[in-house]
Amino acid sequence: MKTKLTNISELFLNATKKHPNNVAIIDKNDQPITYAQLAEDVKATAAYFQRKGIGKGDRVLVFVPMGIDLYRIVLALFYIGATAVFLDEWVSKKRMELCCQLADCKGFIGVWKARAFALFSKELRRIPIKLSLKKKHKTGVPIAQVPPDTTALITFTTGSTGIPKAANRTHAFLREQFDALLEEIHPKVRDVDMPVLPIVLFVNLGVGCTSVIADFKMTKPEAIDEAVIIEQITKHQVNRMIASPFFIKRLAQYTIEQKVELPQINKVVTGGAPVFPQEATLYVKAFPQATSMVVYGSTEVEPISSIDAQTLSQAPETLPEGLPVGEIFHKTEVRIIRVSDGNIPACSALALDEMTLEDDVIGEIIVAGAHVLKQYFKNDAAFRQNKIIVGNKIWHRTGDSGLKKGNQLLLTGRCAQLIEFEGGYLSPFIIENQLVNIAGVTMGTLLEMNQQRILVLESVLNKEVLAPKMGNIPYDKLQVVAQIPRDARHHSKIDYGALKLQLGA
Structure with a gap:
């Protein structure tokens, strides 16, 4: 109680x-x-x-x-x-x-x-x-x-x-979020944690464990010095890490390349950006003694679901249906509704049922629960865009597309990025994963601009070398750039707005 x-x-x-x-x-x-x-x-x-x-x-x-x-x-x-x-x-x-x-x-x-x-x-x-x-x-x-x-x-x-x-x-929401995260990440009093996500350190302070602040500039995540972080982990006997996928990936790559062993690490948790099977494989290899977990959530609700890295690493690299993000958290109610650009006003339970799609059908992920943010500060427009009121319940529209398989959730990317194609949708999110598995491509995506599907690749190789490797991706134009803009917060996700500006939209 x-x-x-x-x-x-x-x-x-x-x-x-x-x-x-x-x-x-x-x-x-x-x-x-x-x-x-x-x-x-x-x-x-x-x-x-x-x-x-x-x-x-x-x-x-x-x-x-x-x-x-x-x-x-x-x-x-x-x-x-x-x-x-x-x-x-x-x-x-x-x-x-x-x-x-x-x-x-x-x-x-x-x-x-x-x-x-x-x-x-x-x-x-x-x-x-x-x-x-x-x-x-x-x-x-x-x-x-x-x-x-x-x-x-x-x-x-x-x-x-x-x-x-x-x-x-x-105060009530923070308590609900604390309780939800406590169940999901399980900090213990004797743990020494390295939480790179600020909200997690608040959870630790409510438990009584120790938090070690990682020595790197959050404003310049790409400049992380992995050796310094390893030294901190070793010196303070850190046994848990909770950080962005970018941070965990860089650390995992370093430990594998430098043959560094961190046997004291028994828990690795990441979230804030997608983690694909090949990254999950890195986590398993780099931290073999640890339970590694990927949490899916957002500013408004965390957690929504989670999956362990071992399970994710065994998913097919091409992700034919979507990216597995695991079992839906028991305090989170999830529905998949038809993708819609407009606001969805207050509606009846019956009307929501009519919008709800069957399992295995791509639509927008909406969530409800005590740990789901109910309001924005002085922004009625954001509330109307992101919330659906059904009786006394407020559903949050995540803006993410995906599908359900029973109690398992799969992501297919942001709804705004879906491209209508031959009576269905192309998911740039899934295509992005296919692209990073192509030799010579560090990142890529498919954009719809000026009624054309533009395949954008971050690579040092030229179009002539890359084009034959694109398989059956349906694009109209191929463009190679030196760097695709990333989000400022986690340096893990594509900044689509900045990319379109870079391409002259």
Whole structure:
């Protein structure tokens, strides 16, 4: 039975009472902090925020990289009932200013580079209260009791156009997400984890285990120094890793090439971007003692499903039906509905049944459940585009296409990328997997532009050499580029908008 909580920071405080001397976080510079010390710093920071005029319901823009300071600050904001507005390190100035306009923050806290950046940003300058990163107050304050639907955290999706889509994470939602992730990733008190995904470290802080911050720049993931990460893992006896596919793949390739053994690693979890069979095979080979798992989810709902790498590695490389993403999480209700460009207004259960497709038919994946985000912050358009209201239940439209086979889920890519062809759909997502298995191709996709199907390949080889290798892929034009743009967050997915601009769309 769940303990009744009114403030999500109580999860951390309860873990502190049970395990005060456990190390909570080890920073990039090898600086450790125990749960007891972190709790003391959280309360002192909360007192400082209150003294500066930050209170219940106030929004504070947090521009701080992943580390001890980030979690101290965010927990302190939760503690006093304020809202942390979190911006990723890789956000552009234009996007940051749009986020600031939307969030209308009362306070701003950031590292010195962010504060210097504020000199050139009208939106940052207009935030009335500037908070110091290091200042605390000796006198503590009581924890704020807040209604469950109080917003604790606002995070932004990675879109680069239009009004920013801000996930409104309430205290109640964060608790549901904590419980769901706890079941899926199973952290234990004695674990030493390397969580590269920021939300996972919050889960660890609610359990009492140790988190090691990976020493690399999240703004430049391609510059990762694998040897440095290996040294951290060995020094701190890290036994778990939870990171993006890009991070895990780079580390797996390095350990195989350099014949590095990491026998203490017993759990590897990845998510945030697709993982194909050939990558899963790398995980199994690189971390033979570990249980490796791929989690499928999104900003609005995590997890949706999961699959172990061993099973995925045995899937056919050509993926004739779709990419297996495993068994649907038991708290997630999943349906596949007809692909539709328009909004789907509130409807009856019968109307939703009529939209729902049979197993083995490609359509849009929609999900419902207690750990599914119910609302966006000040963005009714995003709600209408992404939600379906059926009675008291809110379904989330993932925008992903796929199909069900009983309780197993397969992905066929983003709905927006599907290409109508001969009465059905071509899935660029599946074609992309076929392309990376062709010698000389590092990445590729099929785009529909100007009523033509353009096959784009990232390769050092020329068209004449590549064309005969394309098999039965139905394209009108072949284009070879030096580099296909990737997403800024995980550096794993194709940035289709940027690619179209690169091609002159």
